[in-house]
Amino acid sequence: MELQVLLLRRIFFFFLLTILQQSSSARILTISKPDRHDYAASARWLVSQNSWGVLSTLSVDHEGAPFGNVVSFSDGLPEKGSGIPYFYLTALDPTARNALKDQRASLAISESPVGTCKRDPMNPTCSKLTLTGKLLILDEGSEEAEVAKKALFTKHPEMIDWPEDHDFRFFKLEIIDIFLINWYGGAKPITVDEYLHAKSIKVVSFL
Amino acid sequence: MELQVLLLRRIFFFFLLTILQQSSSARILTISKPDRHDYAASARWLVSQNSWGVLSTLSVDHEGAPFGNVVSFSDGLPEKGSGIPYFYLTALDPTARNALKDQRASLAISESPVGTCKRDPMNPTCSKLTLTGKLLILDEGSEEAEVAKKALFTKHPEMIDWPEDHDFRFFKLEIIDIFLINWYGGAKPITVDEYLHAKSIKVVSFL
Structure with missing residues (x-):
């Protein structure tokens, strides 16, 4: 009987730990959402929290x-992003080929994958962001290519x-215009x- | 001691049930992914499983x-989709305004939000799909507008x-070209x- 209690206790604490770990990571994400009135922080937060988006060229x-x-992207190390999205693209894929012909591009991302949005992805309270600009290839070995790589x-x-033979290269989006929806009332x-x-991201808790 | 065993047992089975429920829902999603060699089924599955994507115009x-x-979209009722993406857009938003000027558009979606992809969103084994075509406004009260509405x-x-005063209207993407990555080896x-x-979706289990 003593042994049974000990065993059940161990199994119980293992499951408790699993559950706690899951709820704790969800809580951190929720707390880190910036004040919605701070548009710059809201946009930067979306970029730092997302790991992928849609890059349009x-x-x-198809004739323009x-x-x-x-595509996957990154604007820097966690909590230390620059706001500039970097990409790792190969000309085997149409996006890089298109950009080498015409640099005009935009990156669209959603709050949905972050997990902090409870409404429909198109509801204005679910943030979304489109960065429009130029998709530029970075010179190999340049300082900025190293930043992008890291x-x-x-x-x-x-x-x-x-694979090395796919000739992946570092690109960045030079931002010209920002379209942000993070509440009712349009862009x-x-x-x-x-x-x-943007100043360091202010955090508010919704809990 | 007897009571302690009973109590621990109950708590243990409660946690076990919680864990099983979670893994069971993940399992259903995994099983429903079509055979990767069936490209049409793979593309249709991605469209049916996703509720949002990025619509480019x-x-x-910004001068073209x-x-x-x-945007949110739907191709029909669950498991009964047509493959044609429908949208509910307002001209208060740039996308609808752009489409009314030039119909050329594409819809890009990822396997990432579906939850069946274990690798980086840009890894070729994480499916992605871009449907290129014309974004058309549907005549109000038409048969297809009713299909889109449902x-x-x-x-x-x-x-x-x-809100009614936002004048939302139904749109569809008339597909001209399909770009699908669902494994190594390019589009x-x-x-x-x-x-x-596409025939009814074949299902294979990866478990």
Whole structure:
């Protein structure tokens, strides 16, 4: 009987730990959402929390039609992002080919994958962001290519082992315009300068 | 001691049930993923399982730059989709305005939100799909507008109560080209006809 109690206790605490770990990670995400009135912080938070988005370019194959493509990105180390999205692309994929012909591009991301949104992904209280600008290839070995490499390989460690013969290269989106919805009332007024120089993210708790 | 054993047993079985419920729902999702060699079924499955994606149009405000926007969509009732994505858009938002000027558009979606992908969202084994075509507004009261309404309001019940003065209208993407990655080896060969007439989805278990 003594042994049974001991065994059951151990199993119980293992499960308790599992449950606590799960609820704790969900709580951290919820707390870190910035004040919705701080548009720059809201946009920067969305970029730092998301690991993938849709990068749109003008299709070479389809006479300039807009071509959205699911891509991984990173703007820096966790909590230390610059707001500039970096990508690791190969010309075997249409997006890089399109950008080398016409640099115009946009990156769209949603609050939905972050897990802090309780409503429909298109409800204005579920934040969404589109950064429009130029998709530029970075010079190999340049300082910024090193920044991009560190940002991407930290957030997406799998990339380190992607095949060398695919000739992956580092790209960045030079932002020209910002479209942010993070509450009712249409797109929020936010300049690229405000976005890039956002103060440290204020946090509020919804719990 | 007897009581302690009984109590611990009860708590243990409660946690076991919780864990089993969670893994069981994950298992159902995994099982429903089609055979990766069936490209049409794979693409249709991605469309049916996702509730949102990024719809790209040519920006009126930014001289024809590609503008991706997070939107909710539906291709029909669960397991009864047509493969045609329908949208509920307002001209208060740039995407609808852009489409009314130039119909060229694409919808990009990822396997990532479905929850069946264990690797990086850009790893080729994580499926992604881009449907390129024309974003068309549906005539109010038409048969297809009713189909769109039923498809959207079933998958996104919140839409029923979206504000009337925003003048939301039903749109569809008339598909011209399909870009599917669902394994290594680049984009898969798949025609619009194969996609629209996909046989019922074959299911395989990875467990």
